[in-house]
Amino acid sequence: MKKVLGVDIGGTKIRMGIVDADGTVHVDETIPTITPLYPYLEEQVLSMMARYPEISAIGIGTRGMVDAENGIITFETATLPGWQGTHVKSQLEKATGLRVEVNNDANCAALAEATIGAAKGIRRVVCLTVGTGLGGGFVFDNIVMNGAHGGAGEVGHMTLYPRGYACTCGRLGCNEQYVSGTALNRMIAEKNLLDSNGILMKSHDLFDSAKAGDEVAKSIISTFVSDFASVISTIQAALDMDVVVIGGGVADSSEYWWNDLLEALQPLLLKPLELKKAVFGNEAGMLGAAMLVQENVTVKA
Incomplete structure (x- = not known):
């Protein structure tokens, strides 16, 4: 071989x-x-x-x-x-x-996910990586879609909210300012959500806090999920993919929000769409x- x-x-x-x-x-x-x-x-x-x-x-x-x-x-x-x-x-x-x-x-x-991972055998695949930022990749029929300038898949820099938060790319309201670990940390700071030691909570602690019943933490995750559903539905309108594979550091905590995302996504979809969790990490x-x-x-x- x-x-x-x-x-x-x-x-x-x-x-x-x-x-x-x-x-x-x-x-x-x-x-x-x-x-x-x-x-x-x-x-x-x-x-x-x-x-x-x-x-x-x-x-x-x-x-x-x-x-x-x-x-x-x-x-x-x-x-x-x-x-x-x-x-x-x-x-x-x-x-x-x-x-x-x-x-x-x-x-x-x-x-990797399209050929040997979660979406093996599926023709039209979009992968979203939710970590510090929001990354993406499009693989159709085992062909990586690169675009004219190597910029295809830059879903983190599609506009979600015009005149929204400033992004590192220099524009306003990009997806990754609302769907990413950075976005969660910003919302935590805005709500002044503290951990048990009185220190500003980090995004990886947010989900445990929500599970324990913290209403502020729940509201942050609800906003994140709603925005994420909008991002996915917009990509579907452009590409009509078979499946979305979701990975990245934030996705490691998807057990807390996966079902909520599926529920939020349903009324926004134009066509049926399957969501899968990535099988490969680092x-x-x-x-x-x-x-x-x-x-x-x-x-x-």
Whole structure:
């Protein structure tokens, strides 16, 4: 069975795994992210190839926006200085002699869920990652939808409330200002919701507080759920997907709000829609990066 190298590049660490077509991980290593990034990445990939000569192709998932067709990083913040503008695909293919594909990390996570995870065997898949922000990825017929500039799937930056809260992207009222861990923390601060020690509560404590009967906590979660349902229904109106897979740190607490989300969503849906919980956690990016270069996946703009 074909074994490939999947590389997930984050702001502080890089995860590298040797993975086969069914998602079995044979080697899994984590190294720190060091800048300048490209020469370091090439060095680490060549080291993996020397130790594991069975590697037949390389998939890279990374922060930022990616021109997936050409494997170029088109946008990245100062978190990875010098990474923006890097021609990863052409340089790494020249250095390794292997096929290389590059894509955004959220798209890679979506690809993992669509091909070997919660939505395996389903044609039209939208994955939403609810963490510090709100990320997304669209995978139709095992094809990652990248868009003309690598910006498809940026659901966190669709507008939910015009003239709403300022977003880090510079616009107002974006989805992730209402559906994310950051949004929950903002609402907690606005309500001055304190924990048992008199300290401002964190989002991960909110759900336990609501379960214990705190009415303020319940109202925050109700607002979050209502906004999340609106986000999903809007995406459905544009894409008419078969399924939405939901993952991320906030989704780890979905046992507290999942049924409420299903209930809030029903009157907003234009067509039937299935919701599933993601099966992969932190390994989703690495697995999806590996799937970029498996034979059952097509990568194009």
